Amino acid sequence: MKVCVIGTGYVGLVSGVCLAEIGHDVICVDKDEAKISLLKEGKIPIYEEGLEELVKNNYESKKLVFDSNTSYGIRESDIVFICVGTPPLPSGKPNLAAIDDVARMIGKSLNGYKIILNKSTVPIGSAKRIRKIIKENQDRGNGNYEFDIVSNPEFLKEGEAVKDAFFPERIVIGSNSEKAINIMKKLYEPIIKQDFNYAKKNTNKKQKVPILITDSTSSELIKYASNAFLATKISFVNEIANICERIGANILDVTYGMGLDKRIGSRFMKAGIGWGGSCFPKDVRALSYTAEEYGSQASILNAVIQVNNQQRFKVVQKAMDLLGIIDDKVIGVLGLAFKPNTDDTREAPSITVVNKFLELGAEVRVYDPIVKDYPDNLDKGAIFAKSSYEALKGANLMVLVTECGEFLDLDFERIKKLLTDPNIIDGRNFLDKKKLQDIGFKYVGIGN
Ligand code: UGA
Numbered sequence: 001m002k003v004c005v006i007g008t009g010y011v012g013l014v015s016g017v018c019l020a021e022i023g024h025d026v027i028c029v030d031k032d033e034a035k036i037s038l039l040k041e042g043k044i045p046i047y048e049e050g051l052e053e054l055v056k057n058n059y060e061s062k063k064l065v066f067d068s069n070t071s072y073g074i075r076e077s078d079i080v081f082i083c084v085g086t087p088p089l090p091s092g093k094p095n096l097a098a099i100d101d102v103a104r105m106i107g108k109s110l111n112g113y114k115i116i117l118n119k120s121t122v123p124i125g126s127a128k129r130i131r132k133i134i135k136e137n138q139d140r141g142n143g144n145y146e147f148d149i150v151s152n153p154e155f156l157k158e159g160e161a162v163k164d165a166f167f168p169e170r171i172v173i174g175s176n177s178e179k180a181i182n183i184m185k186k187l188y189e190p191i192i193k194q195d196f197n198y199a200k201k202n203t204n205k206k207q208k209v210p211i212l213i214t215d216s217t218s219s220e221l222i223k224y225a226s227n228a229f230l231a232t233k234i235s236f237v238n239e240i241a242n243i244c245e246r247i248g249a250n251i252l253d254v255t256y257g258m259g260l261d262k263r264i265g266s267r268f269m270k271a272g273i274g275w276g277g278s279c280f281p282k283d284v285r286a287l288s289y290t291a292e293e294y295g296s297q298a299s300i301l302n303a304v305i306q307v308n309n310q311q312r313f314k315v316v317q318k319a320m321d322l323l324g325i326i327d328d329k330v331i332g333v334l335g336l337a338f339k340p341n342t343d344d345t346r347e348a349p350s351i352t353v354v355n356k357f358l359e360l361g362a363e364v365r366v367y368d369p370i371v372k373d374y375p376d377n378l379d380k381g382a383i384f385a386k387s388s389y390e391a392l393k394g395a396n397l398m399v400l401v402t403e404c405g406e407f408l409d410l411d412f413e414r415i416k417k418l419l420t421d422p423n424i425i426d427g428r429n430f431l432d433k434k435k436l437q438d439i440g441f442k443y444v445g446i447g448n
Contacts, residue, residue, distance in 0.1 A: 001025070001187055004077035006070055006102050008035055010046050010161055011119055011154050012083030017054045018165040020063035021198050022190040027065050029073035036068040047343045047370055050162040070102070074109040079187065083119045092285035094123055103130045107137025110145040115180050117150045121223050121283060124290050127151050127174065127216035148180035151216040153223035158277065159341030166191070166198055171211045174219020181213055227283040228301055233268045234275050235307040241271035241447025242314070251447030252429060271446045273401060273427040274311035276338035276347040312349040315399060315427045316356045318444050322423050323396055327361030330420070332392035335402025336368035336375065345375040350401035353427070355379045367391040369404050389418060397423040403430040412439050
């Protein structure tokens with residue numbers, strides 16, 4: 001099938017390359033010409049494991065092409081994926097300007113029956129809104145071609161997006177059109193049956209992927225409710241971690257014990273400095289906003305946000321407990337991205353923590369294995385180190401805020417000699433507490 005993917009952010013790029021790899025002809029379009037030029041040169045604007053090679057291979061075999069002409073991409077395709085951003089407005093309501101622009105462009109460019117597929121996380125009811133905008137623009141433009149809107153939310157985790165695209169736990173299709181649903185089943189058939197080369201090479205488990213067909217509103221809500229539930233799990237565990245600290249229990253044993261109950265499960269049960277990124281904060285706020293807009297109470301969602309906002313400051317409180325006055329102290333911070341294996345620092349708890357240390361007058365040195373550019377949301381003044389050791393030399397305190405794999409292999413005997421005071425705050429309960437205490441560190445975890 002011929003597919004146009006609008007938007008080459010991490011959702012668009014990963015979805016596009018996945019569709020090309022399973023055999024479709026894909027045009028990835030973006031109005032940002034500089035980005036398209038880079039992609040044509042094989043340069044990927046984001047870090048995502050395995051993505052670069054897949055893009056290169058599919059670009060070379062011409063299954064994947066890049067273009068900055070959105071209208072051309074739409075006209076050439078049977079299915080149009082909308083993968084543009086919906087950043088939050090200050091009220092929590094998602095900004096739909098990019099989606100509306102794309103819908104207008106689709107209306108003007110339709111030249112035959114097409115499926116318009118929404119992958120972006122959009123407010124409940126957006127399928128109807130997009131239909132209306134397309135219709136309005138079509139009426140003013142070039143005739144009245146038939147089209148169907150499908151909601152097909154993405155469940156891609158940054159850092160594991162390629163894997164999640166090829167081996168999803170479910171595919172959700174929201175539509176009331178039999179015709180569109182049948183085309184969607186055909187589009188995803190190789191994924192559903194796990195019958196494509198990449199799967200054959202990369203997994204020996206061949207399990208059929210469940211596909212859920214529902215109406216577009218329920219499909220849109222499945223996306224929000226899934227992210228909100230995962231965020232709730234984490235905030236809940238963080239609240240329990242705080243109780244652990246008061247009563248002298250160990251959160252690692254508590255969550256392990258809870259997770260053995262299959263109804264609870266062991267995933268997304270890691271206590272720490274809380275959740276961040278471009279999805280959870282935006283989506284939980286948006287769902288709370290929608291609930292209130294429609295006259296429903298969002299008490300749990302609001303509490304989940306509140307717990308998360310407070311959680312990041314626990315690390316600052318712990319630093320104060322260890323160091324007293326923070327002013328003039330040197331703090332080495334390991335990790336900056338909102339989670340490992342990504343360079344994304346959007347709404348990262350680490351940024352709040354570093355900014356607070358800076359505000360309190362500390363000299364802060366940061367090191368992250370992947371983040372190389374000074375993030376826009378980081379207050380000026382943090383010093384970028386080239387290694388963990390450089391960040392920690394002469395510091396009064398080491399704070400781990402992102403659980404990057406390489407921090408497990410650090411030489412802690414060497415770090416003890418580098419630090420002025422042997423203090424470690426492990427904001428992710430990632431390091432071996434006993435080993436560090438045996439070396440002579442004062443180790444402080446979260447609920448641990
Ligand atoms: C999240 C969802 O997991 C994806 O399913 C979804 O498709 C995506 O949002 C999206 O809406 O696009 P992502 O934001 O990439 O994916 O990151 P997660 O791996 O879910 O982590 C989110 C945050 O929770 C991170 O800050 C992470 O450190 C934190 N976290 C996660 C914890 O604090 N504890 C845990 O046990 C797990």
